[in-house]
Amino acid sequence: MSHREILEALSGLLLVLFVAMSSSTIVSTALPTIIGDLNGSQTQYTWVVTATLLTATASTPIWGKLADLYSKKLLVQVSIVVFVLGSVLAGLTQNTEQLIAARAFQGLGMGGVQALVQVAIAAMIPPRERGRYNGYLGGVMGLATVAGPLLGGVIVDSALGWRWCFFVGVPIAIIALVVLQKTLHLPVLRRDDVKIDYLGATLIAAGVSVILVWVSFVDDSFAWLSWQTFAMVGAGVALLGLATLVESRVAEPVVPLPIVRRRTTALAILGSLAVGMAMFGGSVFLGQYFQIGRGYSPTEAGLLTIPMMFGLALASTVAGRLITRSGNIKPYVVAGTIILVAGFGGLSVLDHDTPLWYVGIAMFLVGAGVGMSMQNLVLAVQNTVALKDIGAASSTVAFFRSLGGTIGVSVLGAVLAHRVADSMADKLAALGVHATGDSTVSALNLSSLPPAIQHVVRASYGDATGHIFLISMGIAVVGVIAALLMKPAKLRSTVDLAAAKEPEPALVGAAK
Numbered sequence: 227m228s229h230r231e232i233l234e235a236l237s238g239l240l241l242v243l244f245v246a247m248s249s250s251t252i253v254s255t256a257l258p259t260i261i262g263d264l265n266g267s268q269t270q271y272t273w274v275v276t277a278t279l280l281t282a283t284a285s286t287p288i289w290g291k292l293a294d295l296y297s298k299k300l301l302v303q304v305s306i307v308v309f310v311l312g313s314v315l316a317g318l319t320q321n322t323e324q325l326i327a328a329r330a331f332q333g334l335g336m337g338g339v340q341a342l343v344q345v346a347i348a349a350m351i352p353p354r355e356r357g358r359y360n361g362y363l364g365g366v367m368g369l370a371t372v373a374g375p376l377l378g379g380v381i382v383d384s385a386l387g388w389r390w391c392f393f394v395g396v397p398i399a400i401i402a403l404v405v406l407q408k409t410l411h412l413p414v415l416r417r418d419d420v421k422i423d424y425l426g427a428t429l430i431a432a433g434v435s436v437i438l439v440w441v442s443f444v445d446d447s448f449a450w451l452s453w454q455t456f457a458m459v460g461a462g463v464a465l466l467g468l469a470t471l472v473e474s475r476v477a478e479p480v481v482p483l484p485i486v487r488r489r490t491t492a493l494a495i496l497g498s499l500a501v502g503m504a505m506f507g508g509s510v511f512l513g514q515y516f517q518i519g520r521g522y523s524p525t526e527a528g529l530l531t532i533p534m535m536f537g538l539a540l541a542s543t544v545a546g547r548l549i550t551r552s553g554n555i556k557p558y559v560v561a562g563t564i565i566l567v568a569g570f571g572g573l574s575v576l577d578h579d580t581p582l583w584y585v586g587i588a589m590f591l592v593g594a595g596v597g598m599s600m601q602n603l604v605l606a607v608q609n610t611v612a613l614k615d616i617g618a619a620s621s622t623v624a625f626f627r628s629l630g631g632t633i634g635v636s637v638l639g640a641v642l643a644h645r646v647a648d649s650m651a652d653k654l655a656a657l658g659v660h661a662t663g664d665s666t667v668s669a670l671n672l673s674s675l676p677p678a679i680q681h682v683v684r685a686s687y688g689d690a691t692g693h694i695f696l697i698s699m700g701i702a703v704v705g706v707i708a709a710l711l712m713k714p715a716k717l718r719s720t721v722d723l724a725a726a727k728e729p730e731p732a733l734v735g736a737a738k
Contacts, residue, residue: 231411232350236359238405239343240366242306245399246339247366249313249332249392250278251374251535254510255528256382256391258517263388266322268646269443272639274322275510276438276632277330282337283628284431287480289338290620291422293345299410302346303403305338310399312336317392341624348608348616349412355550363546363601369539375513375528382524426472427480433465434629438636485619490610490715493708494603495626497563500705501600502630503638503698510635511642511691512589519578519688533586537593541565545598553716555606556709559599563705566595570699578688599705600627609717634701638694645693649686657682 253260253274261271292301312332319325343363351359381390440458448454473479485491512534516527545558572588604623611619657678675683 232359234409235350235406235411236347236362238402238409239302239346240362241405242302242339242399242402243343243363244366244370245306245395245402246309246336247370248374248377249309249336249395250506251370252378252381252391252394254513255375255378255517255524255531256388257510258514259382259524260325260388260391261322264320264322264325268639268643270322270326271514272635272643273326274329275506276636276639277326278333278336279506279628279632279635280431280435280438281330281333282340283434283625283632284427285334285337286341286625286628287430287622288422288424288427289341290345290622290624291478291480293342294616295422298342298346298349298412299406301338302342302406302410305335305342306399306403306406307335308332309335309339310396313392313395313399317389337628340628341620344604344620344624345616346410346412348620359546363542375531375535376525377528379523379525379528423472423476423478423480426469426476429465429469429472430481433462433469434632436465437462438632441633441636441640444640481622481625482619485611485622488610489711489713491607491619491622493712494607494623496708497559497599497603497705498623498627499630499633500563500566500702500708501596501603502627502632503634503701506631506635511638511694515576515688515691519684519691521684530582530585531589534589534593537590537595538597539593541594541597542601543597545602549602549605549717554714555602555609555717556712556714559602559606559712560706560709562595562598562600562602563702563709564595565591566599567699567702567706569593569595570695570702574692574696574699576688576692576695578685595702599709603627605717606712606715609715634698638697641697642687642690642694645690646686649690650682653682653686654679 257271257274261267261274266274289301289305309332312328312335316325316328316332319328347359347363377394378391381394382388436458440455440462444450444455470483473481474483486495512531513527516522516530517524522530541562545562549555549558569588569591572584572591576585604620607619607623608616
């Protein structure tokens with residue numbers, strides 16, 4: 227493909243990626259208002275995000291495997307349609323349970339979009355040149371993450387109401403469908419002898435779901451050491467163990483273990499887990515911190531998240547161009563993960579009185595760390611596999627990145643809920659208050675609470691937020707270690723591996 231043809235096709239792919247990314251960031255700013263309006267709890271707040279990430283995570287390997295077998299263009303279009311239907315359903319919900327279900331359905335389409343855009347780009351562009359185009363990709367993702375919170379805040383504060391946070395992406399997605407139909411032309415690989423490993427995907431989704439449900443309710447509905455804990459954790463581990471067994475025996479696994487065992491892929495997976503937590507956890511809980519903990523409006527909260535999004539867009543674009551120029555990827559991934567740790571370290575001391583300039587600097591570092599490492603971890607893996615495996619390899623890294631985000635949001639949300647509950651109980655007891663009165667009113671519905679109680683809620687959320695970023699900093703250190711252990715390699719200049727090239731050695735032992 228010529229440079230012009232690539233840019234034309236890339237325009238449709240970037241447009242649909244913008245829709246998927248902005249849908250998450252729009253909701254992240256609007257979510258405190260949405261949950262307050264629907265009288266939801268902090269646990270439900272977390273699960274509105276977790277449900278989307280969980281289904282996106284579970285479906286990502288399937289989308290990637292299908293892309294190795296069938297029309298990548300058709301699959302992108304199907305994922306857009308699923309995403310649009312989920313967006314409409316989410317906008318029509320009447321309670322938090324319906325919203326969680328609609329967001330789970332929306333996540334199926336979102337997982338397809340995020341995985342297949344990477345796959346389509348890899349099928350068109352050699353890894354050496356892909357760094358430059360990944361810069362465009364990072365720029366669009368940065369734009370989506372900057373525009374999303376702002377747009378979400380404006381919509382919530384306007385006469386349209388929060389439901390339009392879900393409806394607004396529908397016309398853009400339809401435009402993306404039309405653009406892709408005219409510009410995206412990729413070769414179709416058809417293999418009639420292949421079966422998709424739905425059993426493995428189901429077992430993985432079920433195992434992760436059981437563990438996340440346990441995380442949400444442990445130390446609240448039941449104790450850490452209880453029969454419920456042993457039953458749920460045991461069931462989750464057993465399901466994941468069975469999934470690993472299935473994946474090792476089927477002809478076409480959704481998570482190909484030979485690829486996962488390669489050194490670069492295994493280390494990229496570890497790094498992606500940390501980056502996934504940063505990308506999703508940061509946007510979800512910072513939006514809540516500014517609105518609930520600091521008392522800013524949704525629009526103001528969107529404006530206050532700009533430093534993080536600007537850091538992501540700037541670092542992604544600059545790093546992408548430098549990687550294309552040099553052909554070296556490891557130094558930028560290492561630098562990105564170190565910057566990520568520094569950013570989380572800065573956010574770990576947040577309370578409800580932290581100066582905004584300080585918060586902005588820490589958020590910029592988090593964004594820059596994500597921008598330098600997120601796409602480049604995928605690129606490092608793509609550089610080591612043949613074109614026929616590009617879909618499975620790309621979606622495997624995306625799968626674990628989404629899994630990191632899913633687990634991160636769920637675990638951090640549970641920690642935040644427990645710390646907020648304990649802090650509120652102590653502060654209310656100091657005021658001589660042992661209940662908020664109307665138990666049907668959510669603590670997140672601040673406008674329905676007395677002024678004194680509002681102050682307690684804000685202080686509790688503001689002071690508890692720093693603790694979850696301290697946990698994030700510890701996990702991000704794992705990303706630094708993984709990046710340092712990655713094998714330095716020059717990016718190849720061909721779309722496919724040379725036929726004579728030996729496979730990359732496994733992380734433990736040698737694979738030939």
